[in-house]
Amino acid sequence: MMLFTEVRGLPVLPQAAAGPLxxxxxxxxDVATGRVSHVRLRRRFRFRFRFRKETVLSWEAVQAVGPGAVRLRSAGALDQVPPGHDMLGRQVLTDAGAGHGTVLDVAFVPExxxxxxxxxTRGEVVAGRLLGLGDHALVVRAD
Structure with missing residues (x-):
């Protein structure tokens, strides 16, 4: 088991011995499947006048996630996908409309x-209760 906060900020390394991407x-x-679907990474350009750019990798491109880095199967797996919603810091609502706090962290199986x-902030929500994730909130099934 790993936490999203443990993965955030890790270097993303291609299969070859090149530097981090x-x-x-x-x-x-992807709330429907209950799985991580993509890794969003911040790329750095070599020139000072350029800004950081965010790139998206399909989860299938990930070979291993460890405490020191995220290793890829292939470096050419950059995806162009619709914007995703970061779960961390997102408000949590039940399907009945009641508030259930704010997301502090997410536990997942790295393999x-x-x-x-x-x-x-109001306790643990098991993955089977997840219903949807949008611009405003993570929606979960009421107890």
Missing amino acids: GTVASLTV TGRILAVFT
């Missing part, structure tokens, strides 16, 4: 990307 900015979750639990 960037650092993990966030993980995108598969399967979500185990979401930790909120």
Whole structure:
């Protein structure tokens, strides 16, 4: 088990011995499948006048996630996908409209990307209760 906060900021390393492609900015979750679907990374350009750019990698491109880095199967797996929603810091609402705090962290299985639990300011929410994630909130099934 790993936490999203442990992965954020890790270097993303290609399979070859080249330098890092960037650092993990966030993980995108497909709530319908209960899995991490993409890794969003912040890339750095060599020129000072350029800004950082965010790139998205499919979870299938990830070979291993460890405490020191995210290693890729292939460096050519950059995706162009619609914007994702970062779960960390997102408000949590039940399907009945009641507030359930704010997301503090998410536990997942690094080998598969399967979500185990979401930790909120009001307690733990098991992955089976996740219903949707949008601009405003993470929606979960009421107890």
